[in-house]
Amino acid sequence: MADFRKLPNLAALRAFEAAARHDSFSRAAEEIHVTPGAISHQIRALEEELGLPLFTRNGKRIAITEAGQRFAASIRHALTEIATAAEMLQQQGHQQRLVVSSPPSFASRWLAPRLWKFIDRYPDIEVILQSSSHLNDLARDGIDVGVRFGLGNYPGLKSELMMEDFYYPVASPNYRQGRLPSSPQQLRDCVLLRMDGLQESWLPWFKLAGLDLPDPAGGLVTQDSSLTLRAAVDGAGVALTRHAIASQEIAAGELVRLFDIAWKSERAYYFVCHAETLGKPQVVHFRAWLQEEIALFKASARWPGR
Secondary structure (H helix, E strand, C coil): CCCHHHCCCHHHHHHHHHHHHHCCHHHHHHHHCCCHHHHHHHHHHHHHHHCCCCEEEECCEEEECHHHHHHHHHHHHHHHHHHHHHHHHHHCCCCEEEEEEECHHHHHHHHHHHHHHHHHHCCCEEEEEEECCCCCCCCCCCCCEEEEEECCCCCCCEEEEEEEEEEEEEECCCHHHHCCCCCHHHHHHCCEEEECCHHHCCHHHHHHCCCCCCCCCCCCEECCHHHHHHHHHCCCCEEEEEHHHHHHHHHCCCCEECCCCCEEEEEEEEEEECHHHCCCHHHHHHHHHHHHHHHHHHCCCCCCCC
């Protein structure tokens, strides 16, 4: 068993981990609410105690050493375990709290409308749903789990594939006074709504449909798939959307899926969290519930992957 009497100062370890993560003494100081000088002093003392440099210094510029990187990873793991253990003790006999982070479109259009079922099943769990387009630092921001649409490569996190998704065109049933395109070729004469960025390009769907068309230009471009869908519902044009994002509007008759051609995205929805949080009861319950909801969703007759 390790001799705990030889442990470095916990405040110094926390200061070092924050400085290593931010690659900045100033940002570490902001996080911990001390001065940059205090961070520098604590790290100097830690380096003297360990007998080797954790950062190289060139004026005000710092760079973490290889030994520092390895040490930071170990300290981060240990601090996360301590925080998790403390939280689990605090929650014994009290209402449990679950913080979930998800992209805005998935949070508002798929996850939030279903969360009432999880809360109804587990009334002692308070759910905090945060929407963000970026994968936050889960430990730093107090986030238990994240749902992310991507390729599954999330360094330092456990990642589990939950659901794939498919792109296809949709339009309001009233678009062009109800004269909807009856074939993919007729899209040449339609206003094609789109999101900014290659990840939401029309080109893969064009190729699957056998169309030799360039990516649309001009017209409305948004940075939020919810805005694109809203424009389509209002009759502004034809939108290329993901099934999970548009399923509510299609079920309600506000949007119509055009053609039986769906392109399977290279990206998918992943459940991500730190290994240390996988055993938290609320995380275990949420993961199992999410798998159930996805299975029900995919069992629908509208699921494009059939």
